[in-house]
Amino acid sequence: MNSRHLTFRLLQVYAAVVGAGSVSEAARRLHLTQPTVSQQLKRLAETVGEPLLESRQGRLAPTEAGAELYRASREVLGRFDDFGDYLEALRGGERGRFSIALVNTAQYVLPRLLGPYSQAFPEVDVTVHIGNRRHMLTRFERQEDDLYVFSHPPSLAHAVAGRFLRNPLVAVAPRDHPLAGRERVAMSELLGERMLLREPGSATRMLFDSWLQEQGLTLGPTLQMASNEAIRVGVASGMGLAVLSEHVLPSEHPDLVILPVAGLPLESHWQFIVRRDRRLSHAALGFLRFAEGHLGECVESRFLCNELAGLLGRLEVADAAS
Amino acid sequence: MNSRHLTFRLLQVYAAVVGAGSVSEAARRLHLTQPTVSQQLKRLAETVGEPLLESRQGRLAPTEAGAELYRASREVLGRFDDFGDYLEALRGGERGRFSIALVNTAQYVLPRLLGPYSQAFPEVDVTVHIGNRRHMLTRFERQEDDLYVFSHPPSLAHAVAGRFLRNPLVAVAPRDHPLAGRERVAMSELLGERMLLREPGSATRMLFDSWLQEQGLTLGPTLQMASNEAIRVGVASGMGLAVLSEHVLPSEHPDLVILPVAGLPLESHWQFIVRRDRRLSHAALGFLRFAEGHLGECVESRFLCNELAGLLGRLEVADAAS
DNA sequence: ATTCATTATAGATAATTATCTATAGATACG
DNA sequence: CGTATCTATAGATAATTATCTATAATGAAT
Numbered sequence: 001m002n003s004r005h006l007t008f009r010l011l012q013v014y015a016a017v018v019g020a021g022s023v024s025e026a027a028r029r030l031h032l033t034q035p036t037v038s039q040q041l042k043r044l045a046e047t048v049g050e051p052l053l054e055s056r057q058g059r060l061a062p063t064e065a066g067a068e069l070y071r072a073s074r075e076v077l078g079r080f081d082d083f084g085d086y087l088e089a090l091r092g093g094e095r096g097r098f099s100i101a102l103v104n105t106a107q108y109v110l111p112r113l114l115g116p117y118s119q120a121f122p123e124v125d126v127t128v129h130i131g132n133r134r135h136m137l138t139r140f141e142r143q144e145d146d147l148y149v150f151s152h153p154p155s156l157a158h159a160v161a162g163r164f165l166r167n168p169l170v171a172v173a174p175r176d177h178p179l180a181g182r183e184r185v186a187m188s189e190l191l192g193e194r195m196l197l198r199e200p201g202s203a204t205r206m207l208f209d210s211w212l213q214e215q216g217l218t219l220g221p222t223l224q225m226a227s228n229e230a231i232r233v234g235v236a237s238g239m240g241l242a243v244l245s246e247h248v249l250p251s252e253h254p255d256l257v258i259l260p261v262a263g264l265p266l267e268s269h270w271q272f273i274v275r276r277d278r279r280l281s282h283a284a285l286g287f288l289r290f291a292e293g294h295l296g297e298c299v300e301s302r303f304l305c306n307e308l309a310g311l312l313g314r315l316e317v318a319d320a321a322s
Numbered sequence: 323m324n325s326r327h328l329t330f331r332l333l334q335v336y337a338a339v340v341g342a343g344s345v346s347e348a349a350r351r352l353h354l355t356q357p358t359v360s361q362q363l364k365r366l367a368e369t370v371g372e373p374l375l376e377s378r379q380g381r382l383a384p385t386e387a388g389a390e391l392y393r394a395s396r397e398v399l400g401r402f403d404d405f406g407d408y409l410e411a412l413r414g415g416e417r418g419r420f421s422i423a424l425v426n427t428a429q430y431v432l433p434r435l436l437g438p439y440s441q442a443f444p445e446v447d448v449t450v451h452i453g454n455r456r457h458m459l460t461r462f463e464r465q466e467d468d469l470y471v472f473s474h475p476p477s478l479a480h481a482v483a484g485r486f487l488r489n490p491l492v493a494v495a496p497r498d499h500p501l502a503g504r505e506r507v508a509m510s511e512l513l514g515e516r517m518l519l520r521e522p523g524s525a526t527r528m529l530f531d532s533w534l535q536e537q538g539l540t541l542g543p544t545l546q547m548a549s550n551e552a553i554r555v556g557v558a559s560g561m562g563l564a565v566l567s568e569h570v571l572p573s574e575h576p577d578l579v580i581l582p583v584a585g586l587p588l589e590s591h592w593q594f595i596v597r598r599d600r601r602l603s604h605a606a607l608g609f610l611r612f613a614e615g616h617l618g619e620c621v622e623s624r625f626l627c628n629e630l631a632g633l634l635g636r637l638e639v640a641d642a643a644s
Numbered sequence: 645a646t647t648c649a650t651t652a653t654a655g656a657t658a659a660t661t662a663t664c665t666a667t668a669g670a671t672a673c674g
Numbered sequence: 675c676g677t678a679t680c681t682a683t684a685g686a687t688a689a690t691t692a693t694c695t696a697t698a699a700t701g702a703a704t
Contacts, residue, residue, distance in 0.1 A: 005331065006329065006402075009325070034681075035666090038683085040662080049409070050409060055680095065412055068408050072404070072405045078323075078699095084325075086390050097386060329691080345651060357695085357696095358694075361652060365691085377701090380650090392681080633704095
């Protein structure tokens with residue numbers, strides 16, 4: 001039997017004929033003419049090399065070989081129906097996988113979105129990569145992930161971005177610091193103190209540095225630490241002051257106060273970045289849609305800044321074009 | 323996804339590409355050119371409506387959808403391979419079904435063949451129909467069975483026959499009968515006795531009647547019984563004499579003797595009859611082949627008369643022609 | 645940056661398929 | 675024994691498929 005030229009259509013027709021027990025009836029059901037169906041059957045029988053049907057008391061009944069072919073056809077057609085369902089689920093973003101890469105600081109907020117999303121789409125595998133900005137930039141260049149979260153995106157030449165969350169940088173001091181009770185503080189007053197800072201190249205540090213430069217200020221004594229957590233704890237224990245993303249602070253922070261420094265908070269935003277030269281998985285798109293729709297429920301409203309509709313719009317356009 | 327124009331060939335090609343991890347390599351394995359394979363893939367991806375492969379570090383790896391399609395393809399192709407095996411078994415006569423219709427008297431001998439055959443081909447379903455000659459003729463007319471066993475076949479206009487077993491008709495008497503010890507008996511001597519006979523129309527009776535007519539003899543008193551068994555027992559218990567197929571007698575028959583009547587035994591033969599206007603099932607053909615090859619082992623050599631090779635020859639010719 | 649291998653595209657062609665209409669041959673029903 | 679209903683065959687045609695050669699575009703590896 002040479003299955004080279006066997007089409008699924010042929011099996012569909014055959015199954016219909018066996019199901020109907022009649023060529024004419026099958027033709028009606030399939031909206032074909034009877035000779036068409038007859039001829040298909042003939043070809044199928046030739047392909048199989050064995051008679052498939054014989055008329056028994058008025059009805060067409062499958063022969064031994066025909067019965068087995070019918071079984072096989074049903075299984076095969078069923079399997080491809082399942083495949084069709086799978087595809088639909090994939091397209092609907094209900095199933096599949098995607099990966100998302102975060103710079104360190106974003107790990108304080110992204111779980112608020114990913115948690116509810118995973119609840120809603122349990123069939124989607126999400127891989128989260130976390131690292132410092134340099135690390136993430138490498139991944140971005142290599143197109144290793146579906147989605148990236150940056151506060152300061154790299155070049156958008158091959159990518160589109162959509163902001164979704166405010167990321168205010170605030171100055172923090174220990175609660176018992178002399179400046180703690182003040183109505184208003186000038187930045188210059190802080191710079192005499194030792195500042196605890198993230199490494200150069202981290203988004204937080206970059207933003208702070210460039211702001212200082214604008215203001216014509218220069219740093220005094222500093223202490224560099226690679227982790228936001230370590231900085232927060234350091235400040236609480238009196239090692240110095242710091243400028244940190246507000247998200248890094250726990251909602252209750254008895255040891256720390258936010259200083260009302262003029263010009264702060266520094267406004268920046270978390271945004272999703274999507275490369276345009278890599279096909280975005282349906283699942284990732286589904287996640288963005290979910291974020292667009294449910295952001296309000298997942299984050300405190302003072303941080304809310306949902307500009308994802310625009311991002312989605314630009315993606316759909318690209319999608320339709322392809 | 324429209325599977326209307328999906329060919330098995332296409333799935334084979336796709337599976338080969340995924341297996342090889344490269345279009346060119348797959349093309350080599352399939353003895354096709356690389357553009358051919360590329361183009362098939364393109365068409366397949368269009369049919370599915372989703373990219374199937376993406377190049378990951380030099381190799382082609384299936385996408386999510388592609389991986390599922392690969393699974394489906396393997397299953398489907400596997401299922402049809404199995405179907406191919408099934409067909410082969412069917413063609414080889416190792417599997418399937420057939421029915422065989424016997425006139426009553428043949429039931430004494432056919433099990434000797436059917437038993438060993440079923441042992442050798444346990445996957446074949448055999449249906450045996452047994453009845454009197456009239457009954458079998460009806461079945462034969464209606465083409466209800468694959469094989470028929472007659473000693474006197476009906477018209478062979480639409481059928482072919484092959485003898486396989488001698489069927490001698492002998493005269494039997496109770497052991498204590500006056501004629502029992504005699505060296506030689508004339509038929510006319512028997513006709514004074516009461517004869518136990520099968521019904522007119524039965525092969526045994528027809529043969530006996532026409533022989534008597536040839537000899538110019540006529541029957542004396544008779545008693546008609548529809549069963550060979552009943553006749554045999556009747557003779558043993560002194561109800562009269564009879565002319566019976568030797569196969570009807572048990573191998574040891576202490577109550578009966580075979581009379582050495584001049585002109586007896588009447589020679590007739592069991593033969594297989596196959597209609598030519600009905601497709602012979604592979605299994606039935608397999609049975610005939612088995613019979614042809616193993617007849618010697620299944621029946622006593624004095625009855626042996628294997629002319630099945632001729633029958634098979636005629637069937638193969640018809641088969642090749644169709 | 646050059647080169648080698650891989651993949652994609654274009655253009656061509658023969659074969660095959662999917663369908664139809666019209667018609668002939670079979671079968672079953674009253 | 676017609677008649678209605680089925681199935682099979684023939685002939686036609688447009689669409690699709692399978693396959694090639696030649697060539698361009700990509701991409702990985704010196």
